[in-house]
Amino acid sequence: MNVRLLLASFAVLFAPALHAQTSPAPTPPMGWNSWNHFAGKVTDADVRATADQLVSTGMRDAGYVYVNIDDTWQGKRDANGAIRGNEKFPDMKALADYVHSKGLKLGIYSSPGEKTCAGYAGSYGHEAQDAQTYAAWGVDFLKYDLCSFGDQMSAERKAHPDDPQAGEKLMIAAYKKMGDALRATGRPILYSLCQYGFADPWKWGPSVGASMWRTTDDINDTWPRMFIIGQEQADIAQYAGPGHWNDPDMLEIGNGGMKPDEYRQHMSLWAMLAAPLLAGNDLTKMSDVDRSILTNREVIAIDQDPLGKQAxxxxxxxxxxxxxxxxxxxxxxxxxxxxxxxxxxxxxxxxxxxxxxxxxxxxxxxxxxxxxxxxxxxxxxxxxxxxxxxxxx
Structure with missing residues (x-):
C-alpha cells in the first residue's frame, strides 16, 4: 500500500480515539452557565457566589466543575485591540483565580461575528488575540455563538451564487480559526460550538477542535420545549462519544417553570443522551428537591458512563x-x-x-x-x- 494512503487510513481509523485522549471532555462536560437564569444581568459577584454554592451544595463533588459566564461580560478593546471585561467584570484574571481556588474551572463566551447575540464585542478579526487573552486569564471553556456571523455568511453566499454551501463553508472555517487559535495557546480550553445545529455540526465539529456542539435552537423552562428537544436527538446518537458530544442545550432544572416529575424527565433524558450537564439556575435559591435532582449520583453516572454511548x-x-x-x-x-x-x-x-x-x-x-x-x-x-x-x- 502507498505510504501516504496507509498513514491517511491510520488517521481516519484512530482519530476518534486520539481525540478522546487529548480532549478536555472524555465524558460529557458538567457545570453551570449564567444565561438561563441571569441572562444579561450576570455579574462578577454572581459568578463568585455560584462557585461558592457549587462547593457547599455538593454539586462540585458530584461533577459540576465548570462555571461558565455567558453573554454580556465584554467591555471595549484597548488600544492594542485586546478585549477587556466591562464594569460588571472588572478583573477577569482575579475571577478565574477565585474560581480555580474552589477546585472549579472558568468558562467564557464569544462569537465568530463582530457582535455577540446581545450586541457586545465578538471575536471577528481578533481570534488569535482573544484566545491568548483567555489563556492568560486562566479560562478553561469557550462557548462560541454564531450570532452576527450570519451577516458574513449572507455576503459570502451573494459573492458565490454558484455555490449553495458557500455560507456554511465560511462558518466552518470561522469555527476552525478559533479552534486553531485555542490550541495554539497551549492551554487546554474546552471548545463548545453554539450554532443551533445549523449545517449538522455533529459531522464536522471534531475537525475544528470542538468537544461539544449545539444540536438545536435554544431551550426554555417549559416542559413542551424541553420534551421536543429531547425527542429531536434520536437520530444522531452515532456522532457522540468520548471527547465529542451532542449538546441539546443547558438544563432548566430549578428555574421554576416545570414540576418535579418534569424536571426528573429532563435530567433523565439528558443523562441518557450523554449530554453535557450545565445547570442554569440560581444556586443560592435552590430547593432541596431541585438539588436532589441535579445531584442524583446514579443518574449522573448514566450520563458520565465511560463507554460514552448516547441513547x-x-x-x-x-x-x-x-x-x-x-x-x-x-x-x-x-x-x-x-x-x-x-x-x-x-x-x-x-x-x-x-x-x-x-x-x-x-x-x-x-x-x-x-x-x-x-x-x-x-x-x-x-x-x-x-x-x-x-x-x-
Whole structure:
C-alpha cells in the first residue's frame, strides 16, 4: 500500500480515539452557565457566589466543575485591540483565580461575528488575540455563538451564487480559526460550538477542535420545549462519544417553570443522551428537591458512563417511548418516557434490550432494586415523567 494512503487510513481509523485522549471532555462536560437564569444581568459577584454554592451544595463533588459566564461580560478593546471585561467584570484574571481556588474551572463566551447575540464585542478579526487573552486569564471553556456571523455568511453566499454551501463553508472555517487559535495557546480550553445545529455540526465539529456542539435552537423552562428537544436527538446518537458530544442545550432544572416529575424527565433524558450537564439556575435559591435532582449520583453516572454511548429510541407509540443506553460492565440503562398528562403503564421486553435470560433491575430515581426480572417488564410512569432503570446480568 502507498505510504501516504496507509498513514491517511491510520488517521481516519484512530482519530476518534486520539481525540478522546487529548480532549478536555472524555465524558460529557458538567457545570453551570449564567444565561438561563441571569441572562444579561450576570455579574462578577454572581459568578463568585455560584462557585461558592457549587462547593457547599455538593454539586462540585458530584461533577459540576465548570462555571461558565455567558453573554454580556465584554467591555471595549484597548488600544492594542485586546478585549477587556466591562464594569460588571472588572478583573477577569482575579475571577478565574477565585474560581480555580474552589477546585472549579472558568468558562467564557464569544462569537465568530463582530457582535455577540446581545450586541457586545465578538471575536471577528481578533481570534488569535482573544484566545491568548483567555489563556492568560486562566479560562478553561469557550462557548462560541454564531450570532452576527450570519451577516458574513449572507455576503459570502451573494459573492458565490454558484455555490449553495458557500455560507456554511465560511462558518466552518470561522469555527476552525478559533479552534486553531485555542490550541495554539497551549492551554487546554474546552471548545463548545453554539450554532443551533445549523449545517449538522455533529459531522464536522471534531475537525475544528470542538468537544461539544449545539444540536438545536435554544431551550426554555417549559416542559413542551424541553420534551421536543429531547425527542429531536434520536437520530444522531452515532456522532457522540468520548471527547465529542451532542449538546441539546443547558438544563432548566430549578428555574421554576416545570414540576418535579418534569424536571426528573429532563435530567433523565439528558443523562441518557450523554449530554453535557450545565445547570442554569440560581444556586443560592435552590430547593432541596431541585438539588436532589441535579445531584442524583446514579443518574449522573448514566450520563458520565465511560463507554460514552448516547441513547437510542428503542420504541415509540402514541405518547410513550422507550430509550436504551449501553453502559460499562454489560449493563443497560432504560428510560420509559411519557408525554401524557396522566400516569401510564408502560412495558418493554427484556430480550429486545439485550437480556433474553432476564436481568437484575434497579429503579434509579427511587433508589430501589426491583429484583430479577424476565420476559416483559411493566412499570408505572407518572404524567410528563420517566421511569429510569438500570439492567444488569
Amino acid at each position: 437510542t429510541r428503542q420504541y415509540e407509540h402514541a405518547d410513550m417511548s422507550v430509550w436504551t443506553k449501553p453502559l460499562s460492565g454489560g449493563r443497560v440503562a432504560v428510560a420509559l418516557v411519557t408525554s401524557s398528562w396522566g400516569e401510564r403503564r408502560m412495558q418493554f421486553n427484556l430480550a429486545e434490550v439485550g437480556f433474553p435470560n432476564g436481568a437484575s433491575v434497579r429503579d434509579v430515581w427511587d433508589g430501589k432494586d426491583l429484583g430479577r426480572q424476565s420476559g416483559v417488564f411493566t412499570g408505572v410512569v407518572p404524567g410528563h415523567g420517566v421511569l429510569l432503570l438500570i439492567l444488569s446480568k
